[in-house]
Amino acid sequence: MKKHEHDPHATTNDDVLTTRLADLVDFFRKYGVNWPRKNSLWPLPFATACCGIELMATGASRFDLARFGAEVMRFSPRQSDLLICAGRVAIKMMPVLHRIYKQMCEPKWVISMGACASSGGVFDTYAVVQGVDQFLPVDVYVPGCPPRPETLIEGIMSIQRIVENEGIRRSAERGKGLRLTAEPTVQLTVDEASATGATR
Amino acid sequence: MTSARTMVEVLRSRLPGFNLEVKPLLEHGEHAGDQFYISVAPGGLIEVLQSLRDDPQLRFEQLCDLTCVDYLNFPGATDRYAVIYSLLSLTHNHRLWVKCFVNDPEPRIPSVVSIWPGAEWLEREVFDMFGVVFDGHPDLRRILTWDGFPAHPLRKDYPLRGKGEREDYEVVTRESA
Numbered sequence: 001m002k003k004h005e006h007d008p009h010a011t012t013n014d015d016v017l018t019t020r021l022a023d024l025v026d027f028f029r030k031y032g033v034n035w036p037r038k039n040s041l042w043p044l045p046f047a048t049a050c051c052g053i054e055l056m057a058t059g060a061s062r063f064d065l066a067r068f069g070a071e072v073m074r075f076s077p078r079q080s081d082l083l084i085c086a087g088r089v090a091i092k093m094m095p096v097l098h099r100i101y102k103q104m105c106e107p108k109w110v111i112s113m114g115a116c117a118s119s120g121g122v123f124d125t126y127a128v129v130q131g132v133d134q135f136l137p138v139d140v141y142v143p144g145c146p147p148r149p150e151t152l153i154e155g156i157m158s159i160q161r162i163v164e165n166e167g168i169r170r171s172a173e174r175g176k177g178l179r180l181t182a183e184p185t186v187q188l189t190v191d192e193a194s195a196t197g198a199t200r
Numbered sequence: 201m202t203s204a205r206t207m208v209e210v211l212r213s214r215l216p217g218f219n220l221e222v223k224p225l226l227e228h229g230e231h232a233g234d235q236f237y238i239s240v241a242p243g244g245l246i247e248v249l250q251s252l253r254d255d256p257q258l259r260f261e262q263l264c265d266l267t268c269v270d271y272l273n274f275p276g277a278t279d280r281y282a283v284i285y286s287l288l289s290l291t292h293n294h295r296l297w298v299k300c301f302v303n304d305p306e307p308r309i310p311s312v313v314s315i316w317p318g319a320e321w322l323e324r325e326v327f328d329m330f331g332v333v334f335d336g337h338p339d340l341r342r343i344l345t346w347d348g349f350p351a352h353p354l355r356k357d358y359p360l361r362g363k364g365e366r367e368d369y370e371v372v373t374r375e376s377a
Contacts, residue, residue, distance in 0.1 A: 045266060053211045089347070091365070091369065092344075092345065092346045094369050095369075095370075098372050100217065101372060124361055125360055125361065125362070126353050126358075126359070126360065126361060126362025126365060127345070127353070127362075127366070128361075128366070129366060130366065134245075134367075134369075134371070135369055135370070135371050136372055137372070137373055137374040175331065175345075194264060
């Protein structure tokens with residue numbers, strides 16, 4: 001008599017194979033994609049105030065952001081996946097920040113660095129945004145005025161933990177999907193289309 | 201260096217119709233009486249400033265600053281806004297301030313861009329922040345706040361936190377971008 005006939009938790013050979021495949025996929029997602037991604041974050045420094053100075057110090061040799069693989073500051077949103085919003089944002093600047101955020105490719109994360117970016121700080125005036133999270137999805141808030149570089153490094157390590165746990169989100173997991181459409185800029189009518197075909 | 205009294209004597213001989221008077225910029229403290237201003241009505245502003253720039257004894261070539269003060273609820277103030285011209289003569293190394301008082305409901309003042317072209321952006325800033333309209337300005341638009349901003353925020357009756365202008369922006373969510 002075979003052993004597994006009496007065992008309610010026994011698995012067949014097929015079950016073993018499927019489970020191992022799923023494990024393998026998880027393994028590759030976690031260590032093949034998420035691990036390199038979290039260790040090579042490319043930040044976009046949106047530095048508008050004194051937090052930017054601490055951000056530069058974090059990138060420089062004493063604190064050395066390169067230890068966390070995030071030293072490649074990219075000034076093009078197309079090339080970066082981590083927006084570090086450092087400093088107060090004037091309301092007139094907010095459309096610029098929106099545009100930069102929208103230009104970044106998925107996956108992307110946002111750090112709101114310092115009291116001003118997180119809450120407006122002492123600048124409770126008509127001209128300053130009271131926290132960029134009112135208008136942008138923020139992942140990690142870094143407290144301080146300005147934060148010490150160690151605090152910012154902890155914020156980046158928090159992003160790394162998020163990257164490792166969440167990983168790549170597929171478009172279905174992002175809610176409404178990517179919703180990319182390709183539309184012609186010039187609408188050709190039927191007559192024009194046949195006319196161009198006739199001349200050729 | 202020419203004293204302010206001498207400057208105004210020169211100005212009086214050039215423009216006899218104006219009632220010009222020298223007043224100290226600071227009334228108290230260590231440096232009281234070092235610097236002086238004259239106040240001019242908006243009607244004669246262009247003539248006075250043109251003479252201040254062109255007279256060989258005055259030669260105020262440089263308009264250092266053009267700013268404005270809102271005297272709402274200021275003790276002893278009779279007019280609401282003072283547009284202030286801060287002048288420097290590089291030739292003679294002397295300075296003079298000119299104040300021009302304007303009032304609500306529609307504060308208007310002639311533009312001095314024709315005299316000092318550098319006044320263009322300064323006048324735009326005063327217009328943006330105080331709502332003083334500069335007649336004859338080539339391009340009187342807001343310069344610091346955005347187009348469509350409904351108020352003039354440096355007026356004393358404007359609340360510091362604004363009137364809800366900063367809450368009206370588009371919200372970008374994770375799904376929409």
